[in-house]
Amino acid sequence: MRMNQQQRLNRVLELISERGNVSIADVSETLAVSTATARRDLNTLADQRLVTRTHGGASALGSGYELPLQYKIARQADAKLAIARAVEALIDPGSTVGMNGGTTVTEVARALGRSERMRSIAGEPGVTIVTNALNIAFESSVRENIKIVVTGGVPRRQSYELIGPLVSASLRDFSLDVAVLGVDGLTAEFGATTLHEGEADASRHIAAVARRVVVAADQTKIGRSTFARIGSLETVDVLVTDAPLPARVAAQFDKASVDVVVAPPVR
Template sequence: MQQQQRLNLVLELISERGNVSIADIGEQLGVSTATARRDLNMLAEQRLVTRTHGGASALGSGYELPLQYKIARQADAKLAIARAVEGLIEPGATVGMNGGTTVTEVARALGRSERMSSIAGEPGVTIVTNALNIAFESSVRENIKIVVTGGVPRRQSYELIGPLVAASLRDFSLDIAVLGVDGLTAELGATTLHEGEADASRHIASVARRVVVAADQTKIGRSTFARICPLDDIDVLVTDAPLPARVAAQFEKENVEVVIAPTGRATAAQ
């Protein structure tokens, strides 16, 4: 296993548990005590974890992995969700996007899509985003026109936040908004870990005729710090596994269409 893969997994463990010991890491990853200690020291030097006696802990209760360490998480699910979302977008559409790994995969799927080929020099799709990584990657695609909002970048996620986001979007009208979230419940709707990102995502959704949430099953039934929008503001949820019956009934009551992206795993009929 390469070091970057190990660091990803160690950060996942700390994110999920709040703290881990060197022994935990050795058991989970099958590495030596010396390797586990070196990895924790490296993460502590990068100020991604707090080093403790015999292990490490998360920096706080609202601990958030930097974007570059999230890429490997739920990778198959995110790719499947991205393909399904791409299928919901019509050629020529104007698409709002916030940040995050799942939405980044949606942008990549649009860039690869034969349906979104440029016609007579016109772009196959226009992406309006506050995510600098999406803007950077998509800018080399001839079939995509990129519009970037104003704002101040957050290093954790590469997303632009602040009042300039709303000011940039004020005169826009989007066909569809594709939002990544950290949590989605019937009671609170779509949530994320940072209030600035929630505000930016809310503004993107407010100027779109249709709102699609792209979220793998680990986000469903979980609520996080900052609310993006209530459930009844969401038109479609694209996820990778059928919802529990009670949750599905709540989403149906709020007229949220649920699309299950095929991942190759066996899934029960909804």
């Protein structure tokens, strides 16, 4: 099926994220489009300051290149939906839930908003979400069964997450039942990691005021470590993912007392 421009731009960004750079010929061959179309797409992304245009192609903006949130949404979509449903099932009605940003956690917030178990009773919300993610706060604010509390902080354009010292100041007097965290990597050696140090710090503070920490991560994040550490594997209580872990990794997670929940596939 022929891709529209937005789908092509998504795919080009994924290629650059994976490889660091691409040529016009790479884009043309991979997407089965003309070199003129490939050139226009690279120029469009460069105009949006998402890539650096080079002679004959384009490259990532830096070694820690991160896809903007709006371009991540379609990736691993079924896995994210399955994980979100499994996380929702772990949360008791009436709970206070801390959330950082990212597409998987956004799907968890949506699952809570749709949940029949989380209905408002006698005017009380079915669940309270405390988040530093502006997109989650915006979407969830229209749900009658959800009470939204937004931390302070300065927004990051890449992820819509608030970061900085105001995040910890906002959370200082809170006590959360559970923290649901999205990550960019999770390993036994380095624990939960993300690409940006400010987001890692904010996630760490959300986890610190929660009685239970749930990491929601698809299989592409397991066994991968990225730049900024959120916390060791021992700080994680539950991992919800979309596929069984390899035996060696499963043994490491078991040793760290991490309960692993494999989400049933979406049907």
